[in-house]
Structure formats: structure tokens, C-alpha cells
Amino acid sequence: MDKKSAFINLKGICFGYPGSQPDVIQDLNFTFFRGDRVGLIAPNGSGKTTLFHIIMGLIQPTSGIIEIDGEEIRKPKDFQAVRRKIGLLFQDADDQLFSPTVLEDVSFGPLNLGKSREEALQISRDILGFLGLHDFQDRITFTLSGGEKRLVALATVLAMEPKVLLLDEPTAGLDLDTKEKLIQILNRLDLSYIVISHEFDFITAVTNHIYTMENGKIILDEELHVHRHEHVHRSGKQPHKHV
């Protein structure tokens, strides 16, 4: 597979929520290549989640062209194929886990894709094993802790065997250990992804490009910025430099 072909190509996307001006997404252009690991760091309300939902076809943009895997998506039905290729991890894991047990929830996607029971079970067990959640199969989804829910939600997305992941604030509300675990998992995955996060350390640990959003557009944020911030350390009175 050509590693550097465009997987997601957005041209001139516009979208606004009724009753709020200006539009949250304005004439947005963005190309995502296979093999990319992209971070998206931007203030609240700048349209990051909206962008993800537009890519998945959960929201219809007022104008613009969406191309996924080289094909233009025209009808809402075309998104059914998109959802096989792109997996979206929601902000709130409770939205994603609705089956009584973990194993049932993880198998939900594969069964929808027409896999047999045995195949679906095999895929789910493999994924849970990969994430170190072997013992979770029969756990009841709503009794899991926040961190466990997040990892199981990731398992449900991975069970669809997507080519690209969209991760919407995967670290929100996680403790340091689970965050560390998530970093290791993402780095072990052979997948391209886009991560939304407010945590700079996390985003630099799992991605190789960082973008930001401004005025409804996506901007590559590659340059080094000279910046000042107050800080404390010993002998701080002496003139010194940080590099």
C-alpha cells in the first residue's frame, strides 16, 4: 500500500450550528495521508469534534467536498463504507458502551460487518488481549472504572479493524498510569490516526505533526514559538537561559 496517498481529503468544508455565528467551520481544507499521526490542539468550541463528526458523516456540512480513500462521498449512504475504514473514539465512553457485557459490546461492530459469531468472538478476544484486557470479557460495562471504560471503548473501535482512528480527547479524565498505558498502546498500533487533546505532553508523545484550528480552519503548527512563562527554580535570580 502506498504509504503517502491521501486518505482523508477535505475541500472547502463549511458548517455552522443553528443560532450561533460565525460558522464553526469555514472553508476548511485538510489532507490526511496514510501513515500520518496527527495531533489537533485547539481551544474549546473551535470545531474539533464537529470536524470528526463531519468526517464520519454524523453531521452534514453545508458545503464542501469530502474524499475518503480516493473516493468522493456524496450520499449519506456512502458513509457506511467510510465507517468501516475510520474508527471514531467518542469523548464520553458511556456513549459507546451500551451492551451489558464487555465481550458483547466489542463484538457488536464485527457482527454488524457481517462476521459470524465465531469470527466476531475471535476478533474481540484478540483485541481485548492486545489491550491487556483478557479478564474483562464478562465484566458488566457500566461497572467499569473511567479508565477501564476508555480502554474498552478503544477495543470496540479497534474491533472494526479500521485503517484510520479519530480519537476525541482520549485522555480526558484519565489518571497518569492509564494515560501512560494509552501512549504505549497507540505507539504499538500500526494505524494512522488523528488525536484531539488539550494535553501537550500526550500529543507530542503519540503524534508526529501538530495542527491547530483557528477561525474555522486547520493550520499546521510546526514552527517554534518564542514564548515566555513564569517558572520557579533554585538560583533563579541569577541571569540564565533555557534552550
Place this chain on the structure above:
Amino acid sequence: MIQEPFAAGSSCIHGLDPRFRIVIAFLFSMVVALAGEFLVLEISFVVSVLLVCLAGLHLKKVLKQLLSILGFMLLIWLVLPFTYEGELLYRVGPLEITKPGVLLCARITIKSIAILLIFISLVSTMTISALGHALGRLHIPGKLVQLLLMTYRYIFVIEQEYQRLTTAMKIRGFRSGTNIHSYRTYAYLIGMLFVHASIRAQRVQNAMLCRGFKGRFYSLVEYRPSLRN
């Protein structure tokens, strides 16, 4: 909070196939509900008590569950013996207690307790999720089963949301009283719960669509025609 106080256990009843237990509980309660003979009622009452013992349930908890119908029973005993027409049994001042009235009350009481005990011993000894799947395998329409399971799943989330909202009210000094402010606040609270629930339903549906949901649920559990589970 919904609890499943009897779902965990290792008795011979817990080991029976859930489908079998549901069917038996259903048939048994039909018989009890329709029976008129006291002999039948007495036998079924004894059987239901035996089943509860067999299931090895905590008797105190079972009695606590029975308390839930106590109020209803009390109301019946207070009204029916005095209002039902028939042979006079006893006279209390101007009020007449009739024999058929007392017998009817006794029947209703035995029937309710027997049916409740049967359901406690056979149906409440499985988790709601097992109940849902068993109903599905008994060819209850999939939509109804999913409605049961999803309701059960999200009742907890809605309850948490309710707790969060009431805590938020309390920490800002809200104390309920008999005044417009309290009523209005409660109305907002309930309204907020509905709004949250409906937005959440939308998000859950989106999450399902993202995982290829096309309006059909597939079950993981295979049909195993055996008595033991």
C-alpha cells in the same frame, strides 16, 4: 439505584437454564392467578416457599421484597371484607364483615405472595442481562429485548446525572421547601434530565452508526437446547 440482590448465587436454581426458569415462572403464575380452589393455592404457596429455600436466598432480603406489596394488601383487607356482599361473618358496629369478602382477600393475598416468591426464586436469580438474552432466545421480539437491556444500561447513567445535578443544587445552598422556588428548581431538574437523556440517546445512536449499526441486533449467545446452563 436498581440492584440485583439475588442474581449472584450457586444454588441448583441459579444453575438452571434461564429460559426454562422464565417459562416455568410464567406458567406457574398463570395457574396461580387463574386458580380458585384453596387447595391449589396452598400447594402453590408451599411450592413457591420451597423454591425460595432451594435458591438459598437471604430470607431477610426476601421478606424485604415482600414488604413492597404489603401496603396494597392492607388496602384490600381494609376495604373488601366490608364491601363485598354475601354471608355475614361478623359485625363491628354498623359495619358488616362478609365471609366471601374475607375469602377473596385471603385468595388475593396468597396469590400475590406466591407469584412474587416464584419470580424472586426463579427470575430475580438471574442478572437483567441474562434475562434479556433468555427472552430473546424465547423469541420475544428483539426490539423489546433491546429496549429492556438499553433501559437497564442507561438508567444508571441517568441516575448519575441526577445525582450530579442534585449535588450541584445542594452545594449552592438549595434546600427544598414548600415554595415556588423549590417547585421551579425541581421542574428545571427534571427538564434537564430529559434534555440530557435525549442528547445522550443521540450520541449513543451516533456511536452505534459509527460501528456499522443498520437497525439489526445480532446476538452472541448461541441456542443451546439444554436444561442446564
